[in-house]
Structure formats: structure tokens, C-alpha cells
Amino acid sequence: MHAEEKLTYETWPAEPEKSTLEAKNKFLGFWFFLGGETVLFASLFATYLALKDKVPDSTHHLAKDLFELPLTFVATMLLLTSSLTSVYAMYHMKNFNAKKMNLWLVITLLLGAAFLVLEIYEFNHYVHEFHHTFTSSAFGSAFYTLVGFHGGHVAFGLLWITTLIVRNAKRGLDLYNAPKFYVASLYWHFIDVVWVFIFTVVYLMGMVG
Amino acid sequence: MANSQLNSGNPRVDIEYRRKKSAEEMRHHVVSFALMIFLTLIAFAAVAIKGFSAWFIVPFILLLAVVQVIFQLYYFMHMSHKGHEAPSMFLYSGVLVGAVTILAFSTIIWW
Numbered sequence: 001m002h003a004e005e006k007l008t009y010e011t012w013p014a015e016p017e018k019s020t021l022e023a024k025n026k027f028l029g030f031w032f033f034l035g036g037e038t039v040l041f042a043s044l045f046a047t048y049l050a051l052k053d054k055v056p057d058s059t060h061h062l063a064k065d066l067f068e069l070p071l072t073f074v075a076t077m078l079l080l081t082s083s084l085t086s087v088y089a090m091y092h093m094k095n096f097n098a099k100k101m102n103l104w105l106v107i108t109l110l111l112g113a114a115f116l117v118l119e120i121y122e123f124n125h126y127v128h129e130f131h132h133t134f135t136s137s138a139f140g141s142a143f144y145t146l147v148g149f150h151g152g153h154v155a156f157g158l159l160w161i162t163t164l165i166v167r168n169a170k171r172g173l174d175l176y177n178a179p180k181f182y183v184a185s186l187y188w189h190f191i192d193v194v195w196v197f198i199f200t201v202v203y204l205m206g207m208v209g
Numbered sequence: 210m211a212n213s214q215l216n217s218g219n220p221r222v223d224i225e226y227r228r229k230k231s232a233e234e235m236r237h238h239v240v241s242f243a244l245m246i247f248l249t250l251i252a253f254a255a256v257a258i259k260g261f262s263a264w265f266i267v268p269f270i271l272l273l274a275v276v277q278v279i280f281q282l283y284y285f286m287h288m289s290h291k292g293h294e295a296p297s298m299f300l301y302s303g304v305l306v307g308a309v310t311i312l313a314f315s316t317i318i319w320w
Contacts, residue, residue: 015292034296041307080249083242196274199252
């Protein structure tokens, strides 16, 4: 099979994300990238763990003064649900249903955008209410670098998926764009994987003390 | 899992079979999603209910996070499917290097 072939519901392969050479390379290359991302986030986590609550004097707030459970909980639910909706999108991709795939991707985007809005509100709150900024302490730098890098990944994912939807709006599904959608959904799940560790290590462990 | 060898020679039969398979897989995804939500709820509850010591809560919620990530990787990201040998190697190599980094950084502040 080649990428530009016009396919129908009957001829659509079982694994459209891996049925051309280009798709196979993309799949492998993207997982290699995710291995690298794991190392990147692990070093940011390591830095955060080493610098947590390292502040110059007692006027600075510590992790347990800053974080609030309800906000983190809502953000977690939003991102976790967006992971499920992108699974739905890939389910419809495998069934050669471009319309439903796009619908679920748009829902994923909305949930991701809501998560990002909460995060911006949260950072704004810390800066203005607690004077906890990127330059106020080593703790601040480590916190904003780790959580901000994740937020940046969410923002990039939103742009990526939006671009894919707009670019392929009138084209329908083929073996050229199916791997692109699949790889974007892998990226989105990986963002959720990182968030699971952020809400556990940064927020929950921060509140425990 | 069983999504790779699906050629009976009759395209109609194949499609029916494949649709059923992926519908079944989608049901598994919904179940693993419910489990992930459940694990998250337990982790938040363990912190919200004051009374447990930090020595219990920290390893406990870390364990819950690892379990939840395994669900995410093996079900949502399909690592349980065939043909994920190289992805597993890439990911676990990353995890290994990452674990050493975290170990180094956290022991450095203890001494």
C-alpha cells in the first residue's frame, strides 16, 4: 500500500498507523522521541526534588502553603478525561470514520485548553498572592521549570492537533495522514503520563510535607 | 492484542471481525479509564484525609501513580499490542537513565 492510495471502508487496513514505510518510520521515530522526553522530564523532576522548599528565608512560602487540592483535582480530571477522548478518536480512525475522529479530537482540544486555563490561573495566583515567582527562590525556579515545561507541552499539543484537523479537514482519512493523527494521540497520552507524576510528586507530596 | 493477523481472504468477514475486536478493545479502554480515575481518587483521598503519616502516604501514592501510568502506556498507548518491541526498548532505556538521574539528585541532598 502507498500513502496516496484512495481507500474505502472495505480496503482500510487494520493498522493504518503502520501500513506504509513512512508510517513505520514515523511510529518508531516518535517512540524514540518519547524515550528522550522521559529523560528530559526525569531530570526536571530530579531538580525539583533536590530544590523543593529551598528558599532563602522564612518570608518565602513553601509547597504546603501554596498548593490546594481542589484545583489540582479538577486539572487532573480534565487531562485524564482528554486522554480517554483521544482514545475514542483513534478508535474512529481505525474504523475509517474521519468525522467522528475529528469530533473526539475537538473534545480533546477543549479539555486540554481548559486544563491550560486552570494552570495559567494557578501560576498567576502564586505570583500575586504568594510572591512565588521564577526568580524568587531555587524552589520557585525548579517548580515553574517542571510544571511550566509540562504546560508548554500541553500548549504545543493543542497547536499540533488543531493544525492536523484544519490541514486535513477536507481530505478525509488516508494512509498519509492516519499515522500523523496516531502519533499526535501518542504525544497527548504521554502528556498525561507526565501529569500523573506531577500531581503525585509535586502537588500531593508537596501537601504531605 | 489480536489485531495483527486478520486476513481470512474474505474482506467482508475481516471487517466484521475487526470491528468487533476494536469495539471490544474500546470497552477495555473504558474499564481502564474507570480504574485510572479510581486510583486518582484514592491518591487524593489519602492526602485529603489527615491522619496517615508521610512515611506511608508517599510510597503509597507513588505506587498508585506507577500503576496508573502502566495502564496509560499499555492500554491507551497500545504497548500491549504486537510490534512494540522497539518502543518498549526506547521507553525503558529512557526510564532507566531517568531513574539514575532522580536517584543521584535525591541522594545528593541527603548527605
